[in-house]
Amino acid sequence: xxxxxxxxxxxxxxxxxxxxxxxxxxRSMSEVNETYIVYGVYDIVAKLEAPDMDSLRNFISNNIRxxxxxxxxxxxxIMEGKAQKK
Numbered sequence: 001x002x003x004x005x006x007x008x009x010x011x012x013x014x015x016x017x018x019x020x021x022x023x024x025x026x027r028s029m030s031e032v033n034e035t036y037i038v039y040g041v042y043d044i045v046a047k048l049e050a051p052d053m054d055s056l057r058n059f060i061s062n063n064i065r066x067x068x069x070x071x072x073x074x075x076x077x078i079m080e081g082k083a084q085k086k
Contacts, residue, residue: 007048008047009075011074012043012072013071022044031049033047034046034047
C-alpha cells in the first residue's frame, strides 16, 4: 500500500458478457492497481488507491459506477494489511 493512501477492494457486477469491456477500461485507470475477472457472485475484483476518502468515493461514483455495463459495486476499505511474500 502506498504511503498515506486510502486503499480499497471493489467488487463489480457487470451486465452479462460485459466483463472484458469493463476489465479493459479499469486497467487504463491510474487509480486501479490490480484488476481481475473472477467467477462467482461478482464478475471483477479491482484494487484501488486514492489520496483520501473523498477522492476514493468520487472516483468510484464518477468513474467506475458510471462505466457502461457496470451493474453494481461493493467497496471494502482496507484498514490494515501485509503483502504476502512469494
